[in-house]
Amino acid sequence: MQRDVQKALGFLMPMAIIMLGLVFYPIIRTFIFSLQRYKLTEPDKVGFIGFENYAAVLRSPAFHYAIVNTLLIMGIVLIVGLFSSIVVALILYGKTRLSGLLTAVAVIPWALPPVVNGVVWKFIFYPGQGFLNKLLYNLDLIDEPVRWLNTRFGTLLIVGLIVAWRTIPFCAIVFLANMQSIPQEVYDAAKVDGANSRKTFLYITMPHLMPSVAIALTNLTMSSINVFDEIAALVGFRNMGQPLLIYNYTETFSFMNFGYGSAITYIIMIASGVFGYFYIRSLHFGGGKS
Amino acid sequence: MKLSFKKLVYGFVIVMFLLFTLGPILWCFTVSISPESEMFGNTTRFLPENPTFENYIQLLDFSSRQGKTFLTGLGNSMKAVSMTLLVGLPVSLMTAYALSRFDFKYKRAIRMALLITIVIPVFTTIIPLYAMFAEFGILDNIFWLSLVYVSSFLPMVTWVLSNYMNTIPSELDEAAFLDGCGRIKVFFVIILPNSIAIIFAIVLMIFLMTWNQYQIPLILASSLDTKPLSMIVADFTSKDLIQYGVTAAAGILALLPPAVVAIVFRKSLILGLTQGSVKG
Numbered sequence: 001m002q003r004d005v006q007k008a009l010g011f012l013m014p015m016a017i018i019m020l021g022l023v024f025y026p027i028i029r030t031f032i033f034s035l036q037r038y039k040l041t042e043p044d045k046v047g048f049i050g051f052e053n054y055a056a057v058l059r060s061p062a063f064h065y066a067i068v069n070t071l072l073i074m075g076i077v078l079i080v081g082l083f084s085s086i087v088v089a090l091i092l093y094g095k096t097r098l099s100g101l102l103t104a105v106a107v108i109p110w111a112l113p114p115v116v117n118g119v120v121w122k123f124i125f126y127p128g129q130g131f132l133n134k135l136l137y138n139l140d141l142i143d144e145p146v147r148w149l150n151t152r153f154g155t156l157l158i159v160g161l162i163v164a165w166r167t168i169p170f171c172a173i174v175f176l177a178n179m180q181s182i183p184q185e186v187y188d189a190a191k192v193d194g195a196n197s198r199k200t201f202l203y204i205t206m207p208h209l210m211p212s213v214a215i216a217l218t219n220l221t222m223s224s225i226n227v228f229d230e231i232a233a234l235v236g237f238r239n240m241g242q243p244l245l246i247y248n249y250t251e252t253f254s255f256m257n258f259g260y261g262s263a264i265t266y267i268i269m270i271a272s273g274v275f276g277y278f279y280i281r282s283l284h285f286g287g288g289k290s
Numbered sequence: 291m292k293l294s295f296k297k298l299v300y301g302f303v304i305v306m307f308l309l310f311t312l313g314p315i316l317w318c319f320t321v322s323i324s325p326e327s328e329m330f331g332n333t334t335r336f337l338p339e340n341p342t343f344e345n346y347i348q349l350l351d352f353s354s355r356q357g358k359t360f361l362t363g364l365g366n367s368m369k370a371v372s373m374t375l376l377v378g379l380p381v382s383l384m385t386a387y388a389l390s391r392f393d394f395k396y397k398r399a400i401r402m403a404l405l406i407t408i409v410i411p412v413f414t415t416i417i418p419l420y421a422m423f424a425e426f427g428i429l430d431n432i433f434w435l436s437l438v439y440v441s442s443f444l445p446m447v448t449w450v451l452s453n454y455m456n457t458i459p460s461e462l463d464e465a466a467f468l469d470g471c472g473r474i475k476v477f478f479v480i481i482l483p484n485s486i487a488i489i490f491a492i493v494l495m496i497f498l499m500t501w502n503q504y505q506i507p508l509i510l511a512s513s514l515d516t517k518p519l520s521m522i523v524a525d526f527t528s529k530d531l532i533q534y535g536v537t538a539a540a541g542i543l544a545l546l547p548p549a550v551v552a553i554v555f556r557k558s559l560i561l562g563l564t565q566g567s568v569k570g
Binding site for chain 1: 300303304307308310311312314315317318321329334335336380381382384385387388389392394395400402403404405406407408409410411412413414415416417418419420421422437438440441444445448473474498501502504505508509519520521523524526527528534537538540541544545548549551552553556559560563564
């Protein structure tokens, strides 16, 4: 038995080395950085300053601005994402000749590089040659091209929609798997009791989908907190409409302020850790419980 | 009458779904085959009068400046994918086997520690990684970059694999033990052959996740010689903004491999997704 445990450790060893060296050790070092005055541009002024970086971040108007931006994106992603993914799951659930094709189409946005998603959508919202402006122009609804990405709320709305677009396939597939696992007898019983399709959906399908709703919501939330690639492709690293991670990136790497940047990182990590707790719990209850 | 109304609604929903999913990609393709002059001149026409594949030819020609940049990025992405697979696949299989089949102290804790890292944002580890890599002089190195990729998706992949291995009946192991097989032999004779379906799904997911990386290489591998394709495409949009056609063509070429994989192997991918219920 003792040898068996040794073998188990042998199997775990490569993973342990990679994870300790490239994840757990850096997490601790980030925390140490966050307690220091640590600017790469001023290497002689490095020193321990306690929680001063945290206080500075929490007081900073730019940080508040970034939080509001992230929350706005999150609101759009949650509403659009949850609703649309249930609709897409229902489309895929219907067994028709189209099912295979529809599933193939449905997984595409999930598989694409998020940066490329940003590029692809940029051509829709571009002022001069963008599809949407051309469409509105042809419908005689506008005379001047609309600059969708030149306002804060326009940008946030568009980013929210694109992030939802990319996350919907995953959520829809979780919903679909869940729908397929609802036993047919339950539906038969409802039919005997005279329930119509709307009632069946509300009182039979929806309650059975609750575990998936939890997974979908946490996934959509995590995607919204982690928005980065799409913004970089759509508008670059400008200040207007900057969400948390872009703020984190520019503060850390444009100004090479590792102490301050690490403090931002820790604050974001704790916030997403709260959501992450529910995420991991929903994993245990929902997907692939062994 | 009611039935046909229902069908109409269903048809409408499907058309909307196809439009929203494929529309942006088709439009990007349209832009990529439109000559520059037509793109600028006309604000009302949708389709180009004289479609051209000039932009694609330019990107795939190593002697042009843009072609060189693009093809180097393509090569870097493929190198990173192979290295990530070479390291990530065996490591995740071994870990999953240990977590699924062995009994040892702190197993729950190890599983939990792995799972928690799934929800930790990339930036939490990347700042010290940048500092460490700079210290050791391994910034702009595709091998070390690939190891960071491995560390970022190992927990998720292991989770998917071990969930699947849990469904392989342990009676098979016990029968093999009675035949005198050891732990290692069971891994090769029982576990691996019975996990082929999920291993294939994992290979695809690792490919997609590596291909799609942007934040990590942005910080750890931003030199031209190591930049992956996703970064090249992003560079085209910000720097060479005037050349819509080339940017669009680069976007289409970069999305083609993952899109084809997703379409052809959708069943495998869905198996992987539902097994883990986690996005990478």
